[in-house]
Amino acid sequence: MTFTPHGKHLIAGDWIAGETQFSSVPAHGPAHRYASGTPDLVDRACRAAERAFATFGWTSREDRAALLDAIAEEIEARAEPLTEIAMQETGLPEARLQGERGRTTGQLRLFAAHIRKGDYLDRRHDVALPDRQPLPRPDLRVIQRPIGPVAVFGASNFPLAFSVAGGDTASALAAGCPVVVKGHPAHPGTSEVVAEAIHAAITRCDMPGGIFSMIHGDGHETGAALVQHPLIRAVGFTGSLRGGRALFDLCAARPEPIPFFGELGSVNPNFILPVALDARADALAQGWAGSLTMGAGQFCTNPGVVILPAGEGAERFTAAATDALKGAAEQVMLTDGIASAYRQGAARLAESAVPVLEEPGMGRSARPTLYRSTAEDFLRDHTLGEEVFGPLGLIVTARDDDQMQELAEALEGQLTVTLHMDEGDTEAARRLMPVLERKAGRVLANGWPTGVEVADAMVHGGPYPASTNFGATSVGTLSIRRFLRPVCYQNIPEALLPEDLRG
Template identity: 50%
Template sequence: MKSQLSGTSVIGYARGAGETPAGQAVHAASGAKLEPVYTAATPEETNLAVELAEAAFPIYSALSGRERGAFLRAIAAEIEGVADDLAERGVLETGLPDGRLRGETARTTGQLRLFAALIEEGSWVDARIERAQPDRAPLPKPDIRSMLRPLGPVAVFCASNFPLAFSVAGGDTAAALAAGCPVVVIAHHAHPGTAEIVGQAVLRAALATGMPEGVFSLLYGGGRSVGVPVVQHPAIQAVSFTGSRAGGTALMEVAANRPQPIPVYAEMSSVNPVVLLPGALDRGEAALAEAFFNSLTLGVGQFCTNPGLVFLPEGKGLVFLDRLKQLVGTSMPGTMLTEGIGKTYVESVEAFAGTAGVETLSRCAAPEVGKGPGAPAVFTVSVRRFLEEDLLQGEMFGPAALIVQGSLAEIEATIPELEGQLTATIHGTDEELGHHAPLVAALARKAGRVIFNGFPTGVEVCHSMVHGGPFPSTSDGRSTSVGSMSIQRFVRAVAYQAFPQAALAPELQDENPLGIWRMVNGERVR
């Protein structure tokens, strides 16, 4: 490994000097401790990181889209330069395979370049111009122009299950930086070394492109000791979080109780329901079972989009169930991200297995509680019992699923009773899709992304992607954490009335020097 790890926070352009241990990374497969020991940011360093971000905001937010885009592209290039280091350290800390780490590295750099292209082009600011009508009766109409402006410094909490794409320089950070917001990142204890390698890359990019100090900081020390004080700091204007429902709701409470409440964009939990219609089963039940099993166990079931809930018409799918039983029964447990995640997974599986009315379709050899490996498991239950027991709507974060059986009418009536989800999937024929329009509409009310004849694992990073959904899948179902629309979480609209041309941003000037798309007097023009 070429990158040298210091075990300290990044405070603007300096490194932390705290002495309180914040823990060590753990080899995911063996449980051995990995060097170095990480030290927590002191209260003074935590405060300094936010103060530097606040001082950087007026400078950074005033930069052009091309200047900020150059910064994002520089980050991407720096990350690509340490791809081997990230793969080596990431495999040790997370247990994820080399290919997954390299793929996630590519996704991370792709996200950064996606946002760079967005802000370099410039139309994302949604510039709107209503020209004055001084002779309008009975009252004159003033000149009013509006555009999206950055909120201010943003706090980003790294995710345990995506050490790159949803962590230090992942989608949340990329979107905030693209919007013009300095970022204070709180590292996750599961992969501190990976975080430091990326943090160093961002730091080098900031220096190389002349960004103001404080545009980026990376803090170690955990959510309670470091994260909460950051969220409570009056300079922070938004929070991004990917993790458990308990962690997300706790941050929501902290943010809501500030003298100035701020938005928390938390991605928390989702079981990603799948509805199987008869036409899909007629096409080939065994192949459908195999595709479902692959999606269920991808990443040892530790994606936020693994399908954990299946609705199957009663009396149908016997081959599907039999093939799925075979696949699960002959599968091997996988190493989970952390000991804590593994322990929670085993406990949730045992809770489902012990619930009255739930039958075990198949399980592979159960791991010892607390040791971390994830053993696939699939259970079945009736629609009636599913609706009676709140536990059964809960998430088994790992390679486990619950199959709910009932009539199509019962299944359709059950969808509105579900919690909010990141995704919902329906398998069937085109004709069935037309016949079950109310079912599709019900799924769309419950999820941010509705999939036809596919599976939810694999989130394309693009302009049209929505990775969000009603609570509790996310704290705010109006937003997405993947794709270019996520930039909208870190901006607000500002209107300028009767301003002279010289005082307006280029995006709002009559000459349109940037050549962007704008709405002028109600018409989209360039």
């Protein structure tokens, strides 16, 4: 049975249509009409979220964990229509979407288990010392408390794991914060199905409807109204540097500025050190090509730049990478706009670097492209280090270890930096490490960064422009801390303390 979306917004438990509509642009299959968001709907959702926070912010960890588990179950119950509409809208294959659904429900359950333990609250207690001289000490207790309603923007490249019920929404709900989501216009039907799952879970768990709203939107007005609404206390965003920076600036310009947790752009450089290059240039090139083209390169951790010593090893690596990329199949990209931007980025790079492989594809499809540059040119031309979203690779050759160090120091902030090394490269790697850990949120050895494990120890963030808050992560249980703040209670009677501080 074919799934047909109804095209409505979900505002605090009510499905609401709208006179103004937009049409989806699927990779294949039928297009559908969806109501367009308005500032009035944003206001209604935010006010409902603030009212709901009066109770939701003081619910027990067990109740919120049960809600997260219920959302996971309701998403799994809608697996068939969810996969069907997501395949149509994004062009992603069935296996990829099934895996992403598992990641989405898995992180919901991980957050549920994490908050049940309670360690994330970082509770501390300094008992009163009434007889201390020269002054007594009061009773002091501190705990992490939820900040209030959070705005979340669905991401284009992960229609499930970084969208309506993705990590931002899951971590905010785990913290006790209501969420208002702006669905991504590239997959509105997918967003609708997931919103239905969240609504069903809220109903099952007898939670207030205002803890979650989802507003469709195909323009900038809805997003701007959301981040500027005075009741929104923080924003979670995954997307382009340009779009994210515009929203970040709006958050900073508010009469009361709020944190903008934006994950923006990264080329995720890979440093291949000399001994490793000599020993396994061909295997490294093939591994890079596979990572570079995975999902048409539409991952924020796509390894777009390889830095390696000039010489015979670099030539072997380039030849092997070229052969591997020539054999890569053409892939459908998430949107026509992303495909167009990829071709424009490839054309821009061709003005500054040496083309090795130049057939970026036509229409909504993409083929991998490959370019070469020297360290001197890379250091001179800032644009060579800018992200091109898609399967584009740049090989940068350095004359020696000192120049490789210079390249590392010149990098902008990154989500990831990778070292490919053998035992004989240890000293060179040791020199690079103090620089690399300042440049990225995650430093890898002998792997490819496209896999982001959802776990307690994961960091998916980094210095700007990788993200707008270098002290935060959008993946893993540490992401919950973004939507909490420490509150100290001094000599407060136990009956007035949060439940988790009593006793």
